[in-house]
Amino acid sequence: MTLKSKVTPVLILALFAFAWTSCGNDDDNTSDGKTNLELQLSYTVNGEAYEQDAVYNIGGVNTSFNVANFYISNIRIMNEDSEMAIFEDLNLLATPENTTFELGEIDIDHYHMIRFNIGVQAEENNQSEIDFTSRPASDPLAMQTPAMHWNWNAGYRFLRVDGLVDTDGDGTPSDILEIHIGTDNFLTEAAVMLQKDAEDNDQNIIELEFDIANLFTDIDLTTENITHTGDYPDLAIKIKDNIPTAFTKK
Amino acid sequence: MDRDICGIPIRLQLMKQYPQILIFLFLLAMVCKKEMNTQAQEVGLKIPKGFPLPNIPDNNPLTPSKIALGKRLFYDTILSIDSTIACGSCHKQEFAFADNKSISPGIEGKLGFRNVPSLANVAFVAHFNKDGGVPTLDFQALVPIEDDFEMGISIQDLAKRLNADSSYQSAFEYNFGDVASPFTITRALAAFQRTMISGNSKYDKVMRGEETFSTQEKRGYDLFTSEKANCSNCHSGFNFTNGEFMNNGLYLDYSKDTGRQRVTIDSADIGKFRVPSLRNVELTAPYMHDGSLASLEDVITHYKSGGQPHPNKSSTLRPIALNENETADLLIFLKTLTDTTFINNSDFR
Incomplete structure (x- = not known):
């Protein structure tokens, strides 16, 4: 056996070991590229900062709000190649007081678009596996105050907007506004273009604006101000159709 | 998954391939049934003959x-x-x-x-x-x-x-x-x-061979289960209900209460309500989802008419030609569903 024949296998082994290590380093680099993603919502009405019980003019009707809560689920972040990061197990309960959410780790260099559902996925909404009375208090899908569950129709109010409207034109909101959208058919997708590069740090933030007034586009609040979905489905459908327009990039 | 036995999901295809599984499942089902029976017995539940075992969830055992x-x-x-x-x-x-x-x-x-x-x-x-x-x-x-x-x-x-x-x-x-x-x-x-x-009415006793119907009750029972009256088409089984949601033609306009449509948001469900059990029906007047019919006679009159021609009305409803005697027979039979043991049971007070 010549020296050459002895050295060749050693070289091959060394090269293989190098290649193996290099692959490992690539993986480490990918891991290093991960960042924590946070979602921040800004509640507005006609572009102004939301304030509970303040009077806003919505389509010519003075209106105030005291509840504006909704569930967000099935969050998907896409890059320009339409590759998606999915946060499928998250159910977030947005309220004017609760607007910042840790979504989790993500490895993406460009946030092209965010898609999400307003509401709760059918398998959790139908209460057949775990119902809202069985969930720990820390779970957004547990019973809430104000209630986000329905009792007469097992499931959640996906969107709950309560307040007062001025139906008689005297300028003072005094009649009930009660918009409760739910049931599986009303699970609604929203999509917002982000066009934002990931920042090279541990925490990236996606900021969205939620403008409540946009929920009521082409709705006459003097006559259309109450729906619990099933009782006034026509109004519920209008609200559902308006939901995607309420979200924009901030 | 096609079935579940004792909470275990089972694929029917698998059972075809491995028939031994059937034997195992049979034994498992027997054990489960025994457990449920034991639980029912421990709390003094008497399941009437002909009734299935009640569904008692694992996270809420009876004690x-x-x-x-x-x-x-x-x-x-x-x-x-x-x-x-x-x-x-x-x-x-x-x-x-x-x-x-x-x-x-x-x-x-x-x-x-x-x-x-x-x-x-x-x-x-x-x-x-x-x-x-x-x-x-x-x-x-x-x-x-x-x-x-x-x-x-x-x-x-x-x-x-x-x-x-x-x-x-x-x-x-x-x-x-x-x-x-x-x-x-x-x-x-x-x-x-x-x-x-509730399973100790005269009807139940007759079915168990402990009593017999009177001649009129028997005529009413035969009518109830006949194609002519067609009552048992919907009020079927041990609990006198098929458990389905049906529009019985009570109204043309259900805007006051759209029934199942409230839940499904499907216009095909307007005016549909769960078919109620007829057990103890003599005691539960007034009738219908809104209590709008005061007596059993009114209910029978409604069904004899065939109901209002609502688009969602069940196709099984059609005018029924019952004479006075037949109507009386039917009423008498319905009263055999009254369970006085149930309404006098001191366990419930």
Whole structure:
């Protein structure tokens, strides 16, 4: 056996070991590229900062709000190649007081678009596996105050907007506004273009604006101000159709 | 997954490939049945002949003390915001745990929009409320507790109330190892209601060979099950209901209460309501989802007419030509479904 024949296998082994290590380093680099993603919502009405019980003019009707809560689920972040990061197990309960959410780790260099559902996925909404009375208090899908569950129709109010409207034109909101959208058919997708590069740090933030007034586009609040979905489905459908327009990039 | 046995999902295809599995499953089902029977026996539940075993969820086993807690809650007005209304205020034993009003008043005399259903045999019901909006008895009690027209209290506030009472506190701790909560309150109430089994009417005794129908009752029974009257097409099985949601042509306009459509948002479900059991029907007047028919005679008159031509009306409904004698026979048979043992059972008081 010549020296050459002895050295060749050693070289091959060394090269293989190098290649193996290099692959490992690539993986480490990918891991290093991960960042924590946070979602921040800004509640507005006609572009102004939301304030509970303040009077806003919505389509010519003075209106105030005291509840504006909704569930967000099935969050998907896409890059320009339409590759998606999915946060499928998250159910977030947005309220004017609760607007910042840790979504989790993500490895993406460009946030092209965010898609999400307003509401709760059918398998959790139908209460057949775990119902809202069985969930720990820390779970957004547990019973809430104000209630986000329905009792007469097992499931959640996906969107709950309560307040007062001025139906008689005297300028003072005094009649009930009660918009409760739910049931599986009303699970609604929203999509917002982000066009934002990931920042090279541990925490990236996606900021969205939620403008409540946009929920009521082409709705006459003097006559259309109450729906619990099933009782006034026509109004519920209008609200559902308006939901995607309420979200924009901030 | 095609079936589940004792909570274990089973694929039928697998059973075809491995027939030994069938034997194992048969033995497993026998063990489960024995366990359920044992549980039922331990709490004194007597399942009438011809009845299936009730579905008792794993997370809410029946125990005598839990049933007692459920009974205490059932009759306690603490369950309403102003402490005036208990479950038993509207679900009265003398009426087979229904009421004799079209619409029973809730707190402050408020009137909802539906007639109180009987609680007899709720252990065997698959969908709750007349529109089927609630999938299980185990949290159905949320509906009356939280409804503004019934008890009007959030169940979280009710839990606080109950936890402020030391005797309730210890009862919940004993039964659930936990405080009163939305989960434990609803489960205790469900446990009590599961014991409300009615299966000792004259009809049942005749079926068991213990008694015989009178000639008129037998004529009524034959009519009830005949194609002519077609009653048993919907009021079928041991509990006299097919459990389906049907439009019986009561109205042309259901805008006051659209029924199952409230839940499904499907216009094809307008005017559909869960077919009720006819057990103890003699005691549960007035009838229909809104209590609009005062007597059984009125109900029979409605079905004889074939009902209003609503587009969703069940195709099984058509005018029925019953003469006076036949109508009387049918009425007499319906009265054999009255279970006096049930309405006098001191376990429920």
